[in-house]
Amino acid sequence: MSFPTADVLHTIADHSLHACGAAPLGAGPHSARTPITGATLGFVAATADVDTTVARAATAFATWRTAPAPLRGELVRRLGEQLRLHKADLARLVTLEAGKIESEALGEVQEMIDICDFAVGLSRQLHGLTIASERPGHRLMEQWHPVGPVGVITAFNFPVAVWSWNAALALVCGNPVIWKPSELTPLTAMATHALFEKAAASMDVPAHLNQVLLGDGSVGAEMVAHEGVPIVSATGSTAMGRKVAPVVAARFGRSILELGGNNAAIVAPSADLEMVVRGVTFAAAGTAGQRCTSLRRLIVHRSRHDEVVARLATAFASLPIGSPLDSGTLVGPLVNMFAFDRMQAALATAQGDGGAVAVGGDRHLADEAPAAAYVRPAIVTMPGQTEIVATETFAPVLYVMAYDSFDEAVHLQNDVPQGLASSVFTTDLREAERFCSAAGSDCGIANVNIGPSGAEIGGAFGGEKTTGGGRESGSDAWKGYMRRATNTINYSNDLPLAQGVQFG
Numbered sequence: 001m002s003f004p005t006a007d008v009l010h011t012i013a014d015h016s017l018h019a020c021g022a023a024p025l026g027a028g029p030h031s032a033r034t035p036i037t038g039a040t041l042g043f044v045a046a047t048a049d050v051d052t053t054v055a056r057a058a059t060a061f062a063t064w065r066t067a068p069a070p071l072r073g074e075l076v077r078r079l080g081e082q083l084r085l086h087k088a089d090l091a092r093l094v095t096l097e098a099g100k101i102e103s104e105a106l107g108e109v110q111e112m113i114d115i116c117d118f119a120v121g122l123s124r125q126l127h128g129l130t131i132a133s134e135r136p137g138h139r140l141m142e143q144w145h146p147v148g149p150v151g152v153i154t155a156f157n158f159p160v161a162v163w164s165w166n167a168a169l170a171l172v173c174g175n176p177v178i179w180k181p182s183e184l185t186p187l188t189a190m191a192t193h194a195l196f197e198k199a200a201a202s203m204d205v206p207a208h209l210n211q212v213l214l215g216d217g218s219v220g221a222e223m224v225a226h227e228g229v230p231i232v233s234a235t236g237s238t239a240m241g242r243k244v245a246p247v248v249a250a251r252f253g254r255s256i257l258e259l260g261g262n263n264a265a266i267v268a269p270s271a272d273l274e275m276v277v278r279g280v281t282f283a284a285a286g287t288a289g290q291r292c293t294s295l296r297r298l299i300v301h302r303s304r305h306d307e308v309v310a311r312l313a314t315a316f317a318s319l320p321i322g323s324p325l326d327s328g329t330l331v332g333p334l335v336n337m338f339a340f341d342r343m344q345a346a347l348a349t350a351q352g353d354g355g356a357v358a359v360g361g362d363r364h365l366a367d368e369a370p371a372a373a374y375v376r377p378a379i380v381t382m383p384g385q386t387e388i389v390a391t392e393t394f395a396p397v398l399y400v401m402a403y404d405s406f407d408e409a410v411h412l413q414n415d416v417p418q419g420l421a422s423s424v425f426t427t428d429l430r431e432a433e434r435f436c437s438a439a440g441s442d443c444g445i446a447n448v449n450i451g452p453s454g455a456e457i458g459g460a461f462g463g464e465k466t467t468g469g470g471r472e473s474g475s476d477a478w479k480g481y482m483r484r485a486t487n488t489i490n491y492s493n494d495l496p497l498a499q500g501v502q503f504g
Contacts, residue, residue: 001322003369006039013041013096013187019089022187022194030214032187035099035333036323038371044186047214054228056208057149057176063206065146065174072172073123075209078199079168080116083109090160090191097185098159099332101324104287112164112192115457115473119168122478126173134499137492144482146174147254151223153234153244156335157290157394159185160192162258165461165472166233166481167196167210173481176206178229180213180220184335189214227251231481234258235292238392238418238466245468256480257468258461261420262392263443263452264297264413266435267308268406268426275449276308276425280398281315283423283451285377288334289396293421293445293453297389299409302402309381309400313359316377321364333374334395340373343395346388347378350399353386361397390416406431414442420463421445421452444471 004012013032014024025032025042032041047053064072083090091105100108131140150170154162159181167177181189189212196210213219224232224247233256234244241259248255265283267276283295300308324332334340340363347361361378377396382389389399403409413422422443424435432448434440444463445452455461460475462468471477497503 001326001365001368003037003323004325006037006041009034009037009039009096010041012092016089016092016096017187017191020086020191020194021198022190030183030186032097033184034096035335035372036096036325037369038336041096041187044190044214047212050213050219050222050226053178053211053213054149054223054226057178057211058228060176060206060208061146061148064176064209067174067205069123069126069172069174072174073120075199075203075205076116076123076168076171077120078202079196080113080120082195082199083113083116086195087113090188090195093188093191094159095324097188098156099324099335100287101329101332102327105324108158108161111161111457115164115168118457118474119172122169123172126478126482133488135490135496137490137494139489139491140486141489142484142486144173144479145485147481147483148175148230149178149228150175150481151178151180151226151229151232153180153220153224153232153236154182155236156182156184157287157292158235159188162235162472163189163192165457166256169478170481171209173478175231175481176209176211178211178213178223180215180223183214183216186214224248225251230254231256233470233472238468241466241468254480256470256472258292258463258470258472259466259468260392260418261292261294261463261467262296262390262416262418263293263421264299265295265422265451266403266409266413266424266426267298267300267304268424268428268431269301269303270427271304271425272427272449273304273308273311277311277315279423279425279449279451280312281319283453284398285316285319285331285396286453288331288375289377290335290339290394291453293455294396295398295451295453296392297385297412297416298398298400299403299412300400301409302404305400305402309358309379312398313379316359316379319377321374321376331377331396333372335373337371337373339395340375342393343375343397346391346393346395346397347380349388350380350382350386353382353388355380355382355399358400385412385415392418406434410435410440417466418463419443419465420467421447421455423447423450423452425449
C-alpha cells in the first residue's frame with residue numbers, strides 16, 4: 001500500500017479549507033497533523049485570548065438572548081444548509097485529522113446536519129408549563145431563558161459532530177458558543193467556524209455568536225475557570241472530567257460531561273449470530289475502536305462462547321486496514337503512537353491476567369507508514385473481568401468473557417466504573433425487557449439487538465457514573481442550556497398567601 005506524501009496531504013487540506021471559506025495553512029503557533037502518515041500538514045494562526053473571547057460572547061449574548069427563538073432557529077437552519085453544501089469538504093478534513101474512513105467522516109457531518117434540523121424544529125417548541133395554583137385568581141407557570149456563553153470542549157474522535165450537538169441547541173436557546181476543540185483537530189474547527197460565519201453573514205445577527213479557541217489544555221482550563229462562562233460542556237476522558245467538574249462547580253457554574261465509556265454487549269443463547277457478528281465487528285473495530293461508545297467487552301453465554309469467538313476472529317482477520325483515503329478501507333489508524341503504546345500495554349496486562357489473544361493486536365503497515373499507528377483489531381478471551389478489562393483503553397481491543405446466568409451477565413455489564421452505552425443480543429422478550437429495566441443495564445444507553453455505538457440525534461446522548469451524567473443532542477437535552485424561571489401571576493384584587501398563611 002502506498003501513502004500520499006506530506007505535500008499531497010497538505011494540498012488536500014488547503015483545498016478543503018478554501019472550499020469551506022477558512023484561512024489556508026500557513027505560519028502560526030498551532031500545528032495540524034494527520035494520523036494517516038503521522039506527517040505535519042501545516043500550521044495555523046493563534047486565536048484571541050480567553051478574556052477577550054468571553055467579553056465578545058457576553059456582548060453578543062446581550063442581543064441574542066432577546067431575539068425570537070424562531071429567528072435563532074433560522075440561523076441554525078442556514079448553518080445546516082452550509083453543511084449540506086460543503087459536506088464532502090468538511091468530511092475530508094475529518095478524515096485527514098481524525099483518520100476516519102470516508103463513510104464515517106461523511107456520517108459525522110450528516111450528524112451535524114441532522115442536529116441542525118432538530119434544533120430548527122426545537123426553536124418553536126421551547127415550552128414551559130402552566131401549573132394549577134392553590135390561590136384563587138392566580139396563575140403559576142414556568143419559563144426557560146437563555147443562560148449566557150456556553151463553553152464547548154471537544155475531543156479528537158468526533159471533531160465536529162459533538163460541537164454541533166452543543167452549538168445547535170445552545171444557539172436556538174439564545175446562548176453564544178465558545179469552542180475549544182482538541183489540539184489534534186484544529187483544521188476541522190476552523191472549517192466549521194468558517195461555515196458558521198457564512199451562515200451568520202447572511203442574516204442580521206450579532207457578531208461572535210461562535211468563537212474558536214485554539215491551543216493546548218491550558219487554554220481549555222482557563223475557559224473552564226472563567227466566571228463569564230456559566231455552562232461548560234466537556235467531552236473527553238474521565239480524568240479530564242475530574243479536573244473540569246470541581247472547577248466549574250466551585251464557581252457555581254454548570255457542567256455537561258460526556259466522559260469515558262467501557263461499553264459491553266451481552267450475547268444470549270437465543271441471539272441471531274449473523275446479527276451479532278456484524279454488530280459486534282462494527283462496534284468494536286469501527287473508527288479503530290476510538291469511539292466513546294466503542295464495544296470493549298463482550299459477555300457471551302457459555303454455550304455460544306467458542307462459536308462466537310471463532311466467527312468474530314474470522315471477521316476481524318478479514319477487515320481491510322489502511323489509509324482512510326482509500327475507498328476499500330474499513331479500519332484506519334489510531335490517532336498517534338501514544339494510543340498504540342497504550343493498546344500494547346493493555347494487551348500485555350490482559351495476557352498476564354490469563355487472557356489469550358484470539359486474533360490481532362499487532363502493528364500493521366509499519367514499513368509503509370513508520371510514523372503512523374495502524375493496528376489489527378484484537379480479540380482477547382478473558383477468564384473474568386480483571387482490572388484491565390474494567391479500564392477503558394481507547395483502541396480496538398475486545399475482551400470476551402463467558403457467563404452462565406442472565407443475572408451474572410448483567411452484573412458483569414454493570415460492574416465497571418463507566419456507564420455510557422450497552423447492548424444485548426437476544427430474541428427472548430423477557431431478557432430484552434429486563435435488560436432495559438431499572439434492574440438491568442445501569443448505562444445511559446441500553447440497546448437491544450444492535451451494538452452500543454451509533455447513536456441517533458433524536459435521543460438524549462450521555463451516560464452515568466464516571467461517564468459524567470451529562471446529556472446532549474435530542475429529547476429534552478436542550479434544558480441543560482437554559483435556566484428555569486417560575487412565575488406566579490396574581491390577576492385578582494386580593495393578596496392571599498400560600499398555605500393559608502395569615503399576616504396582618
